[in-house]
Amino acid sequence: MTQSKELYDAVLNGDARKAHAATQAAIEAGTGPMTLITESMVPAMDEVGRLFEAEEYFVPELLLSGRAMKSAMELLRPLMVASGEKLSVRVVIGTVKGDLHDIGKNLVASMLEGSGFEVVDLGTDVSPEKFVATVEEQKPHIVCLSALLTVTMPAMKTTIDALETAGVRTRVKVLVGGAPVTMQYAKEIGADGYSETASGAIALVRQIVAGA
Amino acid sequence: MPITMMFAADILGVKYGRYLRDHRILVEAQVKTAEMFVLDYVSVISSSSEAADLGARLQWYDDQPSAVIEEGALFADKANFARVKAPELISGGLMGDRVRAVELLRQRVGKDLLVEGWVEGPCASAADLRGISRLMMDFSDDPGFVHDLFDFTLEVAIRFASSQIHSGADIVGVGDAAASLVGPRIYKEFVWPWEKKLVDAIHAEGGRVRLHICGNTRRILGGIGELGCDLVDVDFPVPLEQARSQMGPLQTLTGNLDPVRDLRSGSPESITQSLEALRQKAGARWIVAAGCEVVRDTPHDNLRAMTKFAQTHATESLPA
Structure with missing residues (x-):
């Protein structure tokens, strides 16, 4: 498992700026986009979903996490297009x-x-x-x-x-x-x-x- | 006290778009619906009057509710906020039309029925003006702006409520649907203090308050119970026994059949059974209603079953 703890935490806490910075740092360290998505972002959003179900997170927290995730995807999408990687569904x-x-x-x-x-x-x-x-x-x-x-x-x-x-x-x-x-x-x-x-x-x- | 809007327009046989914009049509529809189903009250409930009059862009439809266009929200750009002022007098526009609806309803029903005015709550109105998704993120991004925005929407709500009370409203419904989207922390810091000021202001003007927050309010029930509202509507996702236990025996609760599953898709027999179960959970100080608006294709016999139940059990819901 090569999770970026910083990216995971940034998405979980809905911090778009930190998500962007953590993604940039991970890319520079050589981590691939799909790895960042599957190892850091998906688990973070799974946890966001769990907290929402448990009524510990509400709509504002969901939207903030979604925005943080999008700020990371802005960096990852061009790299995925360039390398021909695609999300499966x-x-x-x-x-x-x-x-x-x-x-x-x-x-x-x-x-x-x-x-x-x-x-x-x-x-x-x-x-x-x-x-x-x-x-x-x-x-x-x-x-x-x-x-x-x-x-x-x-x-x-x-x-x-x-x-x-x-x-x-x-x-x-x-x-x-x-x-x-x-x-x-x-x-x-x-x-x-x-x-x-x-x-x-x-x-x-x-x-x-x-x-x- | 079932909420009827599109249902009432259909009873009169008019398009809902006209009902929303012409108080004479609204009044005829409300009076006819109250007569047909032997309701205890008539109401000017509708949504987005405040946003429309303040200059928000609305999409109007022939036969369904208008919707605020979120992409072009009035305060999507915060710079616009400084340029808009709350209207001093509520005389023209849709708000003025609602005030005239209150006056006319009062004339039509005399003292026989309760006349209900309606305002958007501070959070719902802010969501209309800023865009709901933006507001939800503003709580974290710019708390100071949210406080200023809520001051503004509160001022509009107080003036609108006051006009309706002085025109004959016995009670003012406060619709603050957007508040059900936030958790207890945000509710306590951002929503409750402004709702409380509105409740107090309506009481100071001599009106009673019915709070209506659509959706799942389970995590903020305690706060709602401390607002001092005369009636609190409980929407169907909230177990009525939980609302009762968190708000205490002195709070009058209204609700909470599921408007679609119970009231529209049920039968008179199933509705009576569901209401009997709710009666057990609610105890005294309970008003029979659906959790939210009676949907337009609800069978008439189903609504009659609900009003019949209320009339049959009327004395039991009063405090001992």
Whole structure:
């Protein structure tokens, strides 16, 4: 194990400046990007998720850790592109059409990224056509759909139907979540999975990847 | 005291976008809903009136709630904060429209029903103006700015609440949803002191206070119980017995059926059973409601089952 304790602590404590500096120091010392991600950042975000589940961390702490992780990724991403290294699983995420709420989606995206997945965040108010185009272009393994409003929940079904019509539905697993969404609704619209919480969504993605 | 907004607009058969912007429509919808379901109160509850009037960019929709555009939040750039002042008088804009809604509701229902005003709490309003993700990180990055921002949102809330009380509101709901996202440390330092000032100010104006924080508030229940609110709404993720034990027997609690699983997707029989279980947990000083807004496609018989339960057990929820 070649963990950078400094990077691990910086992500855990949500300190973006220290995360950036620790990453820079580790790169200069010859540690590879994938090693830093798998040995330091993923364990740190796992611990962040555990603390969130235990109600010792809350949304501010999650966002700070996500930001710290992103500041490290800014240094690592160009190195990965240059060396041809890739994260093994790509996840597309977005809040469905008509819905501008993004904090839940951001939390899931941040925790997915911190868990070593490549995340393509399409933002909010994302049309079914945009999801289809992204699936065709980026070839993700998983698509995550978020909705906060009961009135925008039907856009989840519209999006799944659009993936079906475009002939790409079987290429991806579709997960749904958001305050009004239930397991029953997820089944009704033909989603492959549902989670009530951000950390549950990460566990679900891992479960799908492990079973793939 | 079930919260109805989009549900009430649907009862009147109007688009929710109009309900949000025209007090006459809101009043008709509230009165009709109260009559149909024999509710004890009418309310001007809606969200983001304050942010809209202060100049925040909102996305309006035909038939769903407006949303603050986070990327273009009014105080995304902190420099803008120094340039905006709290309005002296609440007369125009959406806040003025809500004040007129209170006046008209009072005229329509007389003394028969409780009239509830509504303001955004200091934390929720700050989240609307700064952007919720930015605010969540400001607690750590710039505590002084958060204190100044909360002073500002508190001032707006007090003036808005005062206008509604003077227009006939018996009680003012304080919606501070963003507060459920923080833990006890941040709640104690940043949120509680400003919520407390708002509660005290509403009481000083002669109004009663209903605090509504959507979401999981389990870790901040103790603080909420010390605010001195007349009613505290408990959302469905919080076990009602925990709210009771942490806030004590003297706190009136409101809630907390799950609006989707229990109230929308349940049956009159299952709702009655769930309420009976809640009654056991709540004890006296309990008001029957869902944890949050009654969702718009809730079967009417389900809501009637809830109000029937409340009417049947009314005297039992009073203190001995």
